[in-house]
Amino acid sequence: MRLENAIVVGIVVSLLAVPARAQRRGRGGESQAATQESAAPSTRPASDKEESDHLSVTDHEITVHGQAIKYRATAGTLVVRDESGKAKANMFFVAYEKQPVPDDRSTRPITYLFNGGPGSSAVWLHLGAAGPRRVGLNDMGGPPAPPYHMVDNQDTWLVASDLVFIDPVGTGYSRPAPGEDPKQFYGVENDLRSVAQFIRLYTTRYERWESPKFLAGESYGTTRAAALSNVLLEDGISLNGVVLISSVLNFQTLSFGSGDDQPYTLYLPTYTALAWYHKKLSPDLQSDRGKALTESEEYASHGYISDLAAGQRLGNEQRAAAVKKISRLTGLSEKFVDRANLRIEPSMFRKELLSDDRQIIGRYDGRLTAYDTDPLNRYPDFDPSYEPFLGAYSAVFNDYARRVLKYESDIPYEVLSSRVRPWDMGTAGQGYLEVVDRLRSSLVELPNLHVMFCSGIYDLATPYFATKHTVDHLDVGPQIGKNLRQTFYEAGHMVYQNRPDRENLTRNVEGLIKTSIPAQ
DSSP: OOOOTTTSTTTOOOOOOOOOSOEEEOGGGOEEEOOOTTOSOOOSOOOGGGOOOEEEEEEEEEEETTEEEEEEEEEEEEEEEOTTOOEEEEEEEEEEEEESOOSSGGGSOEEEEEOOTTTBOSHHHIIIIISSEEEOOOTTSOOOSSSOOEEEOTTOGGGTOEEEEEOOTTSBTOEEOTTOOGGGGSBHHHHHHHHHHHHHHHHHHTTOTTSOEEEEEEEHHHHHHHHHHHHHHHTTOOOSEEEEEEEOSBGGGTOOBTTBOHHHHHHHHHHHHHHHHTTOSOHHHHTOHHHHHHHHHHHHHTHHHHHHHHGGGSOHHHHHHHHHHHHHHHOOOHHHHHHTTTOOOHHHHHHHTTGGGTEEEOSSOTTOEEEOSOTTSSSOSSOTTTHHHHHHHHHHHHHIIIIISOOOOSSOOBSBOSTTOSOBOOSOSSSSOBOHHHHHHHHHHSTTOEEEEEEETTOSSSOHHHHHHHHHTOOOHHHHHTTEEEEEESSOSSTTSSHHHHHHHHHHHHHHHHHHSOOO
16 A cells, blocks of 8 residues: 655555365354464474465355355465575465356456555555455544454455455565575565566466456555566466556656656645645635636646746746645645745645644545644654554454464564565666556557556545556557546545445446456
8 A cells, every 4th residue: 555755755655275174154154164284384494495385265255235255265375486496485365266166267357466565565455445355444434443343345356356465575474485585575676576476376376377367556556567567478477457546657756856846736636636625725616626626737737837847937927826826726825835936745735734723634545634743843743544544454454364264373464564675666767766668568569458547536645647647648549548547536545445435446447357358
């Protein structure tokens, strides 16, 4: 989920299964298979010869909108090895296969999912959006008071596709093999290679080569997914579709640095959306959000970028007009906009919008607010749209893995890990990471590949207008362009947190899967 602060300067911005030996009735009435032998990975140092897969297989049933769905869950680690057979990493995953398994695997899609960070496990997409069970949130999509609980997910993607949630090395329960240097996994290219190796291994072990294949990533996971589409193609694995949730494919669009004014313009419509939400716009804009966003997008694309590009050449009258316009579209005072030199960074906006009420707004979801404990500090102390959710997702997964999936380990499950730092961003682009070229290559080389971009309009981490800018500049021609779709949600970064958006996301994913699979 989290696009970590240290990654982009200035941004502050997810095998064989064997039959179980016994059955018991689980809570909620589902049928659960007992833990497979050697389900818990050893936490002690081991020689390479002792490295082996550790899997737990359980059977379950869920009723989704009146339809009973039986499925098999496999939780555990696969050993990823080099061609000499040397163990490189133990990669944790949770997979769900609808039962019974069809004889013709080409009739059943499979989706590989991961979050971002870098350093995030897949728990957010797993227990927030796509898995058969999810974290129970309140009616507004916020976390309730502990103790937290799990509920059946009526919007699970399992209806349309089998699911494999992948924790990259250093996240979740995934770790480098004993004696291996962790740094070999902590960077753009090495991360791509290890995740690609896992996908190839799983695809082979579980005989899914003929299945329609999809990737789904969130936040930095979209960076991974976009590039991975091309890496997998080089490995002989062709995809049918890619789902990109809260995208960042070109880090220049989010990098606030001296001499680069573009990010200020791409964030502006999100500021307008949040000023509207918190009732800070003038009456004519407050009465019509569509009008407000249209005006903001138009100014961001034309007048604003010209005003910023002029620099000191901007005349006094033009500057005064720009200050007035930015104030109108952000809900911030003209005095503040002028002092900021027309350039509003997300952290400044989060602190200033509700400063009269001594409230900060969330980065991942600007609708959420909290008391500002240090109003004189330029930067918010915390994110009210992240920290309150961390405990809920962490507690629910740790309970779910051990009690329901029967996977036991005493090592910590790293929901969001700093152990992947420093992350090697590589040398792509002009001092910033971008994977647009790699996605473009995949689209051109696989003209039937479908890609869906999903954006929350209240997201201050990966603003929707930056994603729109990226899509508008993919340049794949009108025919291939028909395979690209953008969807927007009344949400923040985790577009699936509240029910209506989760339902819409699932419908859109199901539509993408159906559209991208050739008729049999």
